[in-house]
Amino acid sequence: MPCLNEALTLPDCLREARETIERLGVRGEILIADNGSTDGSQDIAEAAGARVVPVAQRGYGHALNAGIHAAKGRYIFMADADGSYDFRECGPLLETLRAGADIAMGNRFAGGIHPGAMPWKNRYIGNPVLSFLGRLFFKIPTRDFHCGLRGGSKRALTGLDLRTGGMEFASEMVIKASLSGLKMAESPVSLRPDGRDRPPHLRPWRDGWRHLRFMLLFNPRWLFMLPGLALLLGGFIGFAVLLRGPLEIGSITLDVHTLLYAAAAILCGFQAVAFAALSKVFVHEAGLAPKTSRMNKNPPFAGLTIERSIVVAVVLAALGLGLSFEAVHRWKQAAFGNLSPSEILRWAVPAVTCLVLSMQLTLAGFFVDMMRLRLRR
The missing domain is CATH 3.90.550.10 (Spore Coat Polysaccharide Biosynthesis Protein SpsA; Chain A)
Structure with a gap:
């Protein structure tokens, strides 16, 4: 008692x-x-x-x-x-x-x-x-x-x-x-x-x-993984449709404003998926997983290392910078004057999305590595 x-x-x-x-x-x-x-x-x-x-x-x-x-x-x-x-x-x-x-x-x-x-x-x-x-x-x-x-x-x-x-x-x-x-x-x-x-x-x-x-x-898949994957899918669909130009559905026109929300869905979705991975790693590294469970025998996200995260983050950052340079180039062609928001945001929104994803992935990789190193000690 x-x-x-x-x-x-x-x-x-x-x-x-x-x-x-x-x-x-x-x-x-x-x-x-x-x-x-x-x-x-x-x-x-x-x-x-x-x-x-x-x-x-x-x-x-x-x-x-x-x-x-x-x-x-x-x-x-x-x-x-x-x-x-x-x-x-x-x-x-x-x-x-x-x-x-x-x-x-x-x-x-x-x-x-x-x-x-x-x-x-x-x-x-x-x-x-x-x-x-x-x-x-x-x-x-x-x-x-x-x-x-x-x-x-x-x-x-x-x-x-x-x-x-x-x-x-x-x-x-x-x-x-x-x-x-x-x-x-x-x-x-x-x-x-x-x-x-x-x-x-x-x-x-x-x-x-x-x-x-x-x-x-x-069981983070119910709170983080599945909602995160749904947000990522919705955001990528929005990008695929709206990067080519406005989408008219009857009397409704979806344009760069919707594209911005699609970018937010991608970023939030990635963050949720990252939290799912971090939760799994924490449960394993903290010894909370049962000794006989599959999670303990096969460490979750063993391939998620800081080195691989940085490699992918560099690729995303390069893509974001490339899109940013193209947006600035188009602005230069207009003598740095006024631009059509509908045109320039189709370059700026995906550029910013890639840059933010690059930073998020780097931080997630560092955090996973920190958990593993600290708990091993």
């Missing part, structure tokens, strides 16, 4: 956990991963026969991770120490692990949510949306992505090499388990209102965003 000043609810949680061990007839221990309690929670736990593991780094993920590595059992079950989960419901979860599952997840929507136990925005927006995205992005079979009552074999949990220290730890566990090919199963559990006399540590909007951000980091 991760614990931070839970003296009010901890005794009942300890009692339920002890009853569970005795009823199931297993050899087990109760471990409290204490995150710096100042209300005497440590003394309460030790008096009840629990083992207290102090965790200096604050955070839900840091506490759980420390507890997982300190645990001595073959199977590990975890839940908050606020009384919202009933440890006596661990029996079915243990059976799924004994039957061959690596990770056992509770499902609060199947087991029942007591009145007042979950805010409406979590129940009808946050959890359903994030669980749906987890199934969509990572093929995770569970219907309750963030249930706090869960378990797994110690071998599986420690093998995931979990890194995050906040609430996104819950997402990291199931995402890495799915990417690693671990078998996951779920069983119904209930959710009760917590017994605290203070606001919970959870902040629905902030922590929901942290979970979503973490999911997108692991």
